[in-house]
Amino acid sequence: MSKRPTPKKQQANSQSSRRYKTFQNKARKRLVATTSLNKCPKCKEDKLSHTACPTCGFYNGRSVIDKNKEMDKITKVKA
Ligand SMILES: [Zn+2]
Structure with missing residues (x-):
């Protein structure tokens, strides 16, 4: 039996977006x-x-x- 089979509460959208933003900022800094x-x-x-x-x-x-x-653009190939 696992410790937490289901999450107790639904996670708010702002909470998950905040977590993603920290990941995004770290990637940008890198x-x-x-x-x-x-x-x-x-x-x-x-x-x-x-x-x-x-x-x-x-x-x-x-x-x-x-x-x-x-530079002249090459439009024709001279044979
Ligand atoms: Zn310059």
């Missing part, structure tokens, strides 16, 4: 801790650390990615 976002010193956008900024193309004070050069 995600934030794994990724380290820095502010770009030039354009002040969020960027991954130790990588070039995807918006302005700067890294370590110099331009690494040329953002002015436009």
Whole structure:
């Protein structure tokens, strides 16, 4: 025979949602801790650390990615 075959009282919706919220907050904090976002010193956008900024193309004070050069979209394959 088990100790508690059935719950004594019905659990309120707020109680279960509160429990789920703590789980959600912990998961969010864990995600934030794994990724380290820095502010770009030039354009002040969020960027991954130790990588070039995807918006302005700067890294370590110099331009690494040329953002002015436009890439042609490949629409036809030349034989
Ligand atoms: Zn930038």
